Amino acid sequence: MPHSDKQTFAIGTLARRAGCQVQTVRYYEQIGLLPEPARNAGNQRRYDGATLRRLTFIRHARDFGFSVEAVRELLGMADHPNMPCDHADAIAKRHLEEVEARIERLSALRDELKRMVAQCAGGRVEECRIVEVLSDHDQCLYTAAHGGQQAIR
Amino acid sequence: MPHSDKQTFAIGTLARRAGCQVQTVRYYEQIGLLPEPARNAGNQRRYDGATLRRLTFIRHARDFGFSVEAVRELLGMADHPNMPCDHADAIAKRHLEEVEARIERLSALRDELKRMVAQCAGGRVEECRIVEVLSDHDQCLYTAAHGGQQAIR
DNA sequence: CATAGAACCTAAAGCCACTATAGCTTCAAT
């Protein structure tokens, strides 16, 4: 046995060690990412090292931008070390593609914004390029840059 | 007079011409971005060209990633063409900075994800680099890349 | 003129991933 995790701790300690908020821990329990923990005599949650490791995994994956649903799948896989890891690989690849697409859209957006800001002469609203460009879609170089609601996603 | 906008049209036509959904138009009215329009005898909304131009401005600014509150301010300025445009300029500059910061965070994230995906040998979960890296924060090159919940924002 | 179906109406709930608030109870230190 590697380590036996005998001592337990309260939710505040768990949250602090994993670097998240107390409410977030309870939320993860509610949506089933974390198991319902043992309670002490006063009905307070008591956690062990295994839960801390699980929560750290969750937070880390979330920081990587994986959705909660993706984290749920990754957790399921981490729980079965003998299964093939194709699916984990597929999830990560897909996420990488999404991040790359987002970067592309944001870069086009950044270029348009730069152009807009650079052309503002600082006069009255009537002559302002910023207001003007927003009023008239034809004044954009790359219309694909902001073609829909997903421009920012 | 430039154009007199005498003919009116229904909400579906307005939405189609502005490139958004009907419910979105009603939502913008509800939050005060669009004025309450005239109604016909059967209580249906009837719009004119001025509202179409206003909605187009809104959609365009939203596509640029401006928040609804920023759009509200920009609209207020567009309504007063004789005022100085410093504030519009400041809003756009600030938004540009936010977009640039987002691109930076996402780029660091992309590098980490690439590294992760490249090192997955395709075996069992136990040996999978993806699951391993998510389990252990120390295996990341740039911890700043995903240091908090705002990694993805 | 009757009818069918598209388009409209309001009100309320759902989405994501938390965060915040209110009003209480329990713990730990003095």
Place this chain on the structure above:
DNA sequence: ATTGAAGCTATAGTGGCTTTAGGTTCTATG
């Protein structure tokens, strides 16, 4: 015994819409 921090549950709020439910009105055709 007291006090203040930390815990508890339940509910609402965030942003920016989207969806659903259950109705009414418009418009084109027979």
